[in-house]
Amino acid sequence: MNIGINGDSAIALAWKQIDPDVCAAYPITPQTIIVERFSDFVADGEVETEFVTTESEHSAMSVCIGSASAGARTVTATASAGMAYMWEMLGIASGMRVPITMAVANRTLSAPLNIHCDHSDVMSTRDTGWVLIFAENVQEAYDNAIMAMRIAEHKDVRLPVMHNLDGFILTHAIERMTTLDTHAVKDFVGKYKTDHSLLDIKNPITHGVMDLQDYFFEHKYQLVEAMENAKAVIEEVFEDFAALSGRKYEMLEAYRCEDAEYVTVVIGSTAGTMKEAVDQLREEGHKVGCIKVRVYRPFPTEKFQELLSGRKMVAVMDRHISLGSTGPMFTEICASVIDAEDSPDVVNFVYGLGGRDVPVSDLKEVYMKMIDGSCKKLNFLGVRL
């Protein structure tokens, strides 16, 4: 069915169709609509979910870990400062191998206080052992919420998954979206059953042990393997989802890249604007393309190598800066292509911080700077200097 819906409500709708066992909720802009809409479904008896309205995000994630360890399918949502506040618990969730899924309405981190979009929240969690998935539009935000559960709960992965959507640009914008049938969603996610439930009183298990120099490293290495396993699982879930919905997703989506000499790499809603910039420049005869990153963790290194080798220049678009360095995706892409046979020049554009608007004209300028050779290594797009 085609409906008009904003990104937050689309995620709440996906959760309603999934009917998770437990949802921990704490309000933070621009995520709040998700838990508000979901609380409507709870209040009206449309889901059987235990809805836990915690007093903080730290407790929200703690509730999620306790709940998921007890064998309950568990969801939550957050953004920005909220995620910073639960940061301690993010690594504990992955370290304890609990398949929580969390919607993140990407918003910048203070200070100065600002409620608008950039990726400083999610990028600050990239080392915490969560699978990171991004959406370009409301449809993808909805689809990702459903696929995230399958990825997280797969026995070869058993890692928490963050499904991100750009704050306000997607959370609050009403777009047309095609919904899936509720039965089809339930069949797709299947039933969740853990092998190690905290509530299995006949087989008591100690969860969250003290793990010292003699074992810790091996247990961390298991996370390395789980992330590697996630690559094949994600592809498999994308295949199954395509069969269900007709929408085929890739970890990296190449747009008009076949013969492109100049390529940008972009995450989130800006990908849509970037495609428009590519179309306009193609009209003008420029060989340009763009790559949209759907999955950031596990980082699709091999795919980047494949897609970027042989290009004249690649501009990595980071909606976050690691202060004192560059954008984080830039360094990772450099590391990915450094040993490629025909390694491209790679430059970095930091853009859109604190929700600064990103018009097509600015994005065209990125390509024109690559073409005329006026790029620096690190560039700032759309800032008054």
Add this chain to the structure above:
Amino acid sequence: MTLSLKELSKREQRLTPGHRLCAGCTEAIIARQVLMATEKPVVIAQATGCFEVSTTIFPFTAWNVPWIHTAFGNAAATCAGAESAYLALRRKGKIKDDIRFLAFAGDGGTYDIGFQALSGAVERGHQMLYVCLNNEAYMNTGIQRSGATAHGAATTTCPAGSCIPGKQHHPKDMTMIIAAHDPPYAAQAAPHNWKDLITKAGKGFECGGPAFMNVISPCPRGWRHETENAIDLSRLAVDTCVWPLYEYENGKFSLTSDSLRIAEGKKEKLPVIDWLNSQGRFKHLTKDKWMDTADAIQEQIDKKWEHLMKLCKL
């Protein structure tokens, strides 16, 4: 519930021997008493601290019951998560057992960093007995002061210096703070009085909602006393009214056991100086120079005791 040692000795050992707590530590004694208070299946959530690290060093565990630790400041929230999963799965018919939820945390994990999570969990009404193992400082990290540390006590972050004689503030009254949340049950207990403690834990498990127990837990390392004195100190804390035994049940405060007898004039109320003299952490207060502090502590203990007796309508 009628309690006899003979009966209790037959109960399942839920915390097994072989854990690595210090000699003379009362935390395991308290935990075993609490766990004897119910024969129903128990799931435990625990905050980071001495008790957690000493019972679960991988690949070993001292726990015979399901147990979870996630972090320091969130035992109540982790427990609430497990309990929420239980409610959801039971409603869906996936679990049939009648389970009780239990959280253990130290005073740092209760009075300070875990306070918000505890307050939230009590307000939301989770079925959970939360037990604070209160040794009045951050013992696991090396005896630093907490919001529970006694006025005048020396710790490694409020040492007895030549200008400042130990901690300068009275402890928070956490039991009263939780009672102000109006849960079905809250209590103070002490491990020397196993009958009182187990009776209270039994009420906590069966009250149908959130229950809180604040249990004083003598610590030979942190309090600077001999290991064999822990149980005597537990008794002395009660006899000096430093640690009154009482409960808050369905909106009503009541003194229990020896504290009730003291209030009724049937037992002598010992002076606080006996308490201060019994432990190395207060040793500096016996010098003439700091007698004012010792007096101020007695005054505060008397004030709190009078107030408590009024609440108990005595």
